[in-house]
Amino acid sequence: MTPARVKIIFNDDGSDTYTLGEKTVDLDNILTTVSDVEGALRSKGYETARVPLRRREDLERFTKEIRDPEEVIFNLCEGAFNRSSLEMHVAALLELHGARFTGSGPLTLGLALDKGLTKDILSRRGVPTPGYAVMTEASGKTGEIEFPLIVKPLREDASIGIDSGAVVESPSELKERVEHIISTYAQPAIVEEYVDGREFNIAVMGNGKSRRALPPSEILFVDFPEGKPKICCYEAKWVEESPFYRKTVPSCPAEIPEKLKGELQAVALKAYGMMGCRDYARVDMRLGKDGKAKVLEVNPNPDISSDAGFARAAKAAGLDYPDLIAAIVDAAVSRYTPQAGTVSART
Numbered sequence: 001m002t003p004a005r006v007k008i009i010f011n012d013d014g015s016d017t018y019t020l021g022e023k024t025v026d027l028d029n030i031l032t033t034v035s036d037v038e039g040a041l042r043s044k045g046y047e048t049a050r051v052p053l054r055r056r057e058d059l060e061r062f063t064k065e066i067r068d069p070e071e072v073i074f075n076l077c078e079g080a081f082n083r084s085s086l087e088m089h090v091a092a093l094l095e096l097h098g099a100r101f102t103g104s105g106p107l108t109l110g111l112a113l114d115k116g117l118t119k120d121i122l123s124r125r126g127v128p129t130p131g132y133a134v135m136t137e138a139s140g141k142t143g144e145i146e147f148p149l150i151v152k153p154l155r156e157d158a159s160i161g162i163d164s165g166a167v168v169e170s171p172s173e174l175k176e177r178v179e180h181i182i183s184t185y186a187q188p189a190i191v192e193e194y195v196d197g198r199e200f201n202i203a204v205m206g207n208g209k210s211r212r213a214l215p216p217s218e219i220l221f222v223d224f225p226e227g228k229p230k231i232c233c234y235e236a237k238w239v240e241e242s243p244f245y246r247k248t249v250p251s252c253p254a255e256i257p258e259k260l261k262g263e264l265q266a267v268a269l270k271a272y273g274m275m276g277c278r279d280y281a282r283v284d285m286r287l288g289k290d291g292k293a294k295v296l297e298v299n300p301n302p303d304i305s306s307d308a309g310f311a312r313a314a315k316a317a318g319l320d321y322p323d324l325i326a327a328i329v330d331a332a333v334s335r336y337t338p339q340a341g342t343v344s345a346r347t
């Protein structure tokens, strides 16, 4: 049954910018995703409404808006009040009020924001991921892992803190880089074995038995500057004047043998399940020297605007954009419809 109305909630933090040195860079605008999702839902016959979350003083109005049990909430909040750490709190608020909402719950969203905790879970549960250590001080120990290593902030996203200097070859470079991360981003660093192989994103949709992985997308490094590590660094994603910009090109469906496709999809499904993802998520991986996939991170709240990788993967699977958005709503709604013999109606 089509729900009467879908409310699209999002954190409207004003200008969606991030300061890099002396430059202010525009991150992709949440409002684009909101209007894409809105258009898709309307084309499928849903009535929609937009519910922005702006300031803390707004919270009472926002809370009233999410309380109607007849409605479904499309949750596009990536945080609140300019803080990504509050992303999970929005989902918790929805849950407390008994709202039916799309996407992952608060625990999954919170865990995925911490790359160390994510890898603790993945490695403990048999999902291959590069060797790693979390360092709270530059003189800390990395244990058994081998150089070259990549150093990242523990709790950032969008390649914040990742540039060509992130890949280190020696203990002295490592110490310097960890110091840089701790002092610049006021958080621990995660140090990982640098995996020098091909990079893939795998979109996963659905719940329980209807979970499925979409065709893998490969990130091609085209004309990358000589001698620089092939990584999706911050400049490659956001800084138009940079020599790295637009040199990471997605190709979907990836040109890979069926066997590798099957392996990437199986690893993605396992990572999705182990992290407790719901409805949709994207898993990023690279191939190690052994030719095996290693999970870099799990994104339970990935970009689902019409020109993002998720929509491209859906298209490759035969789902056009409105179908994709409607399938996310359907997946969410069926979680709230109790079915005989299932352990939990929610996951």
Ligand SMILES: Nc1ncnc2c1ncn2[C@@H]1O[C@H](COP(=O)(O)OP(=O)(O)O)[C@@H](O)[C@H]1O
Pocket: 130, 150, 152, 156, 157, 158, 159, 160, 162, 192, 193, 194, 195, 196, 199, 230, 231, 232, 233, 284, 286, 296, 297
């Ligand atoms: N262990 C690793 N080995 C090789 N490249 C890596 C590794 N970790 C991250 N990268 C590179 O850095 C990019 C961003 O890292 P990721 O962990 O996905 O963080 P973010 O949340 O900022 O996207 C990846 O897309 C990849 O190109």
Ligand SMILES: [Mg+2]
Pocket: 284, 297
């Ligand atoms: Mg990533």
